[in-house]
Amino acid sequence: MDHKHYKRKIYLEDKPRMEAKREILEAFGLPLEKEVIPTSDALGRVTAEPIFAQNSTPHYHASAMDGVAVIAERTYSAHEQNPLRLKFGEQFCHVDTGNAIPAPFDAVIMIENVDFIDEDTIEIIEPATPWQHIRPIGEDIVQEEMMFPQGHILRPADLGVLLATQLTHISVAKKPVVTIIPTGNELVEVNSTLSAGKIIEFNGTVFANFVKEWGGEPKLHKIVKDEPEKIKAVLLEAAEISDIIVINAGSSAGRKDFTVHIIGEIGEVFTHGVAARPGKPVILGKIKGKIVVGVPGYPVSAYLALEWFLRPLICKYLQIPEPRRQxxxxxxxxxxxxxxxxxxxxxxxxxxxxxxxxxxxxxxxxxxxxxxxxxxxxxxxxxxxxxxxxxxxxxxxxxxxxxxxxxxxxxxxxxxxxxxxxxxxxxxxxxxxxxxxSHVGSMAGIMAIRKGEAHVAGIHLLDPSTKQYNIAYVNKLLASQDVVLYPFLKRKQGWLLPKGNPLAIESVVDVVEKQANFVNRQKGAGTRILFDMLLEDANLSPEDITGYEREMFTHLAVAAEVNGDKNGVGLGIYPAAKAMRLDFVPVADEEYDLLMTKGFYESESGRQLIEIIQSAEFKEQVEKIGGYVVVENAKPKCLA
Amino acid sequence: MDHKHYKRKIYLEDKPRMEAKREILEAFGLPLEKEVIPTSDALGRVTAEPIFAQNSTPHYHASAMDGVAVIAERTYSAHEQNPLRLKFGEQFCHVDTGNAIPAPFDAVIMIENVDFIDEDTIEIIEPATPWQHIRPIGEDIVQEEMMFPQGHILRPADLGVLLATQLTHISVAKKPVVTIIPTGNELVEVNSTLSAGKIIEFNGTVFANFVKEWGGEPKLHKIVKDEPEKIKAVLLEAAEISDIIVINAGSSAGRKDFTVHIIGEIGEVFTHGVAARPGKPVILGKIKGKIVVGVPGYPVSAYLALEWFLRPLICKYLQIPEPRRQxxxxxxxxxxxxxxxxxxxxxxxxxxxxxxxxxxxxxxxxxxxxxxxxxxxxxxxxxxxxxxxxxxxxxxxxxxxxxxxxxxxxxxxxxxxxxxxxxxxxxxxxxxxxxxxSHVGSMAGIMAIRKGEAHVAGIHLLDPSTKQYNIAYVNKLLASQDVVLYPFLKRKQGWLLPKGNPLAIESVVDVVEKQANFVNRQKGAGTRILFDMLLEDANLSPEDITGYEREMFTHLAVAAEVNGDKNGVGLGIYPAAKAMRLDFVPVADEEYDLLMTKGFYESESGRQLIEIIQSAEFKEQVEKIGGYVVVENAKPKCLA
Structure with a gap:
């Protein structure tokens, strides 16, 4: 709490993103730096200047075929009715593809069109035209031809043509060095033992790999504590050895967000906050001539901010266009x-x-x-x-x-x-x-099928009047649509409880009476509908339940919450309890069916999906989890 | 010539490409091998098994905002007309984004909505709802959740979520080792001095980089001579240390193409020749349980054959789908x-x-x-x-x-x-x-503009009747089209001659009389039309010219040919002579104009192109080459 009184800067700018980008690119100047590297190591590198062929290829008149080289004008009399014989040495010689054509020969006849009479004699029945089947000098590449302009990203075949003209080394754009500085007292290295309030530092690795993908050379600094003097020193040091600096977190407006003040002190701040979400609290500045990008701690904000500003900087450094996504x-x-x-x-x-x-x-x-x-x-x-x-x-x-x-x-x-x-x-x-x-719950699943947004929806909806699963809902909501309801699993729903069930909960009445902290599912989830039915059957209402409004989207999420609270309780499936080592008190055996569009069910993909579901291997894997029975020899349920 | 009598196998199979692929993939089996590597090095690698989260993130209830933690139900009375004061310690505490929420607090109020009265007192005017601005356990990732299926190619952000759950090492598919063996007596290393008949070995480097791009680990062998025993030994050795072997050249049916015999001898040949061009003469086989792909020597054939067979093998090894091109x-x-x-x-x-x-x-x-x-x-x-x-x-x-x-x-x-x-x-x-x-010649350029296939065409066509360049042709051939003829360059055409002009050629009559070897340009090229006019003016005909039928597509290609023949002669532009250090005897000053569609000329791209053409920098560069004058302050020529 030592920085409690550090001056807060609560309000960020709302600068248009493109304006901020224009400014920072301008401030970056035109930094293209070159280096000469072996061509064989140049995959993915960017040419720093136009590259001209040093030699022609072929660099001599080369046979394009396996066959014999002849003098064309001496073959003009050859004809099916009047075969022509030629002697080895003066009148023909053997050539393979790629061989030089020795003077005075000026045409090649393919081996398939030659009759060998003896060691030294051949017979042909068709004249050759001058230069036939000969690759002229420079057929592939002519000396002095421009092979690549500046700014070309080298692909495997490109290296081939460079080497073919004996360019063993080429001039490429140097990779910009990007130093990445993770800051924050809450950060710990990935191998650490975690305690509450501590977060694994993983953004740095993600950033470094973005830099690699984008063509830069990342240098990942170790975690720096939230101490202004330390951060200042690290930034100044980074400015010495980098082309660009990325500093993570401290870019917002909280108690410890003093990054912007530090950059302002030892350099210049162009932007603090852009009108784009998430990623808004970004800092763009310059320290000792080097661009600094300060990005927020939330991973998704950070990734976007880097894409908005760091990637264009790297592209500008390499002088290549920013790739656009499809x-x-x-x-x-x-x-x-x-x-x-x-x-x-x-x-x-x-x-x-x-x-x-x-x-x-x-x-x-x-x-x-x-x-x-x-x-x-x-x-x-x-x-x-x-x-x-x-x-x-x-x-x-x-x-x-x-x-x-x-x-x-x-x-x-x-x-x-x-x-x-x-x-x-x-x-x-x-x-x-x-x-x-996507886990949206049974009801939303039905609606997605109705709107043509999904191929398959997993549903488990108990109809209070018929006490049947799924059929009534599908009939009501998808009356006029061609769908198939395929029986998939029977599974156990029950109370998810902390190990040992400290509140001794067995029913929904217990949940209320023992004032347990309930963890609910989102509206439209089958499990929520089941819980509401239990409440109704017991003449209870949502107001009686502590935590009714806390909604989770998956069974595992409910289990994880219960796991952290000795007064917790949730409703969910057995495997979730098992995964988190919780106690489980069964409440219902439910039918979890797959609702599919008929088009999908009858498609090749649908067929393959069903084939896997019905395989012994899949059944074995599922039932090994516990709490499941895969429906044997399932046939689609009858719909109205 | 020591293998002159080696048994030739002239005819290749015509197996459908997909059939050959199916066979070879089947023969390859199901080779997935795993290795465990540090997550931070796993960019681009392929998960070898489904990956489940080891921990939840967050692993504790975390503040989602900078602000204060409170007990929600104690804030329900807060109202604009009835502000509520809370005391530090029992009633609120400071939290920053990511901090753990200490018991008994269960809600966070954003810093912006808090009034600080003194060090220990705050005032709020709105109640908090339970769990507001708190990230529940597992909000991002829930323990035991499947994060990635098997066969996922890891991207930068993927490494982040793996590390976030403390997966410091993961199981990925091993990269298949692909040994690449270049063979051929004609091959020399890239640094060698070239002589006729020798070719730089560059395919190996290209192949190795394809393998890298496709996810394999290349091992590039040094060049092996065309000696069956040597090739046999190298293949057997490669089979010991590789998952796949690629052998280059010798796959066709020439005198030295014994690769297929060798593979048959020490292994098994599945395919020799597929019904696809170029790349037809490919060999697919197996030696000591390892797949061998024999590819032709012509680069383009080889690249395609690798794409058809090697890439699918690598994908099968990694168990990923073959990427499809857009x-x-x-x-x-x-x-x-x-x-x-x-x-x-x-x-x-x-x-x-x-x-x-x-x-x-x-x-x-x-x-x-x-x-x-x-x-x-x-x-x-x-x-x-x-x-x-x-x-x-x-x-x-x-x-x-x-x-x-x-x-x-x-x-x-x-x-x-x-x-x-x-x-x-x-x-x-x-x-x-x-x-x-693309260099298609002036006439083809005009036709391309007519058919809407190009934005700009460079043309230099002398009209024999008006002795004017270009205008007559454009008027005749593009009568009803909106085009612009933009004056670009004046350039010198002349005879390209070997250094010292040994045949002392000054005119087209000399070319005939001295029986020089003429190197012509393709039909429709402005230079060819000029040459035909010279012939006509001198009452000569194409039959009088040795080499009239040898067509090159560029000035440089003509110059390269002349360079190799002391009796050679060509017609072309001065810079081509200069680049190849040839003699040059001027024949004409011609107008090389840019023909553009009006749409392009008026577009932003067109505007920028003209801007560059008219820049002092460009003019200086062009005129430094010699033989050129850039037209100053050009205005489009008048068309009918």
């Missing part, structure tokens, strides 16, 4: 709200269903790194747009290859641990296919 | 003929002109490596298709990013050395733009 137009499966006055970068899942790309936003929480890892694309909502309605079309930048997105089976609905297993088995058997799943 | 539909600018019975892989230039992708084939000569380097895409003509007509639409696989193709200025027509300079200057000033040029 974009496609998608239909939005959900409404997307965006504040005015700032761009929003929204991570999106994209599915290809019924010949259409449908995209749904992932969490916009900048701390959820997995949402960036799982994203298929980025939707950039411009500053002056307040969002999009469900069903609108919008352009997204792709984070994965289009073909991969097209091949994916889009899975949504309720979360079950076996979906991961299924995904892994599928990838094992059919490397080009994969399952992309 | 494809686009293009309009064909020229007719493409393909033989039945084999696929044809045609290298294509692609331009984006008037909102349409237009593609033209590059040479199909497998020895012209530059055509692969310069290609924008590959057109694959299926086995049963005999080709396409000009104007047909066809699908091509892209070898460059689509955006790069879209940004390119398509330049065609006559070749001039200054176009390379212009290209380089443009790349220097506007990194995202580039010139793609």
């Amino acid at each position: 974009t496609i137009t998608v239909k939005l499966g959900r409404r997307i709200v965006s504040g005015m006055g700032a761009e929003d970068f929204v991570r999106m899942n994209i599915g290809y269903v019924n010949g259409q790309f449908v995209a749904n936003p992932l969490t916009r929480n900048a701390g959820v790194t997995m949402s960036y890892v799982r994203a298929d694309g980025l939707l950039i909502v411009p500053t002056n747009v307040i969002g999009y309605e469900q069903g609108d079309f919008a352009e997204v930048e792709l984070l994965r290859p289009l073909e991969e997105i097209k091949q994916a089976i889009v899975f949504c609905g309720s979360h079950d641990l076996t979906i991961d297993l299924l995904s892994s088995q599928l990838k094992d058997k059919r490397t080009e296919m994969k399952i992309v799943s | 494809t686009i539909t293009v309009k064909l600018g020229r007719r493409i003929v393909s033989g039945m019975g084999a696929e044809d892989f045609v290298r294509m230039n692609i331009g984006y002109v008037n909102g349409q992708f237009v593609a033209n084939p590059l040479t199909r000569n497998a020895g012209v490596t530059m055509s692969y380097v310069r290609a924008d895409g590959l057109l694959i003509v299926p086995t049963n298709v005999i080709g396409y007509e000009q104007g047909d639409f066809a699908e091509v696989e892209l070898l460059r990013p689509l955006e790069e193709i879209k940004q390119a200025i398509v330049f065609c027509g006559s070749h001039d050395l200054t176009i390379d300079l212009l290209s380089s200057q443009l790349k220097d000033k506007r990194t995202e733009m580039k010139i793609v040029s």
